[in-house]
Amino acid sequence: MTVPTLPGIEARIITTDRLTTRVLFAGDPGGTPVLFLHGNLSSATWWETTMQELPDRCNPWHG
16 A cells, blocks of 8 residues: 655655564755654654655654
8 A cells, every 4th residue: 555645755665674664754865864753543644744844954754
């Protein structure tokens, strides 16, 4: 299942030996990292609008 994202947000699937998860990325890959976390009863989608509003020098991601 593909979950749509807002403009400027990129979803990637990250796989490790322990788990596979969907992570959202936005902004300048070389920018200042900003990490967003959510609880068990919400999803990364909740942070997308906030990720869009950060300055271009930031590299927000949610995992």
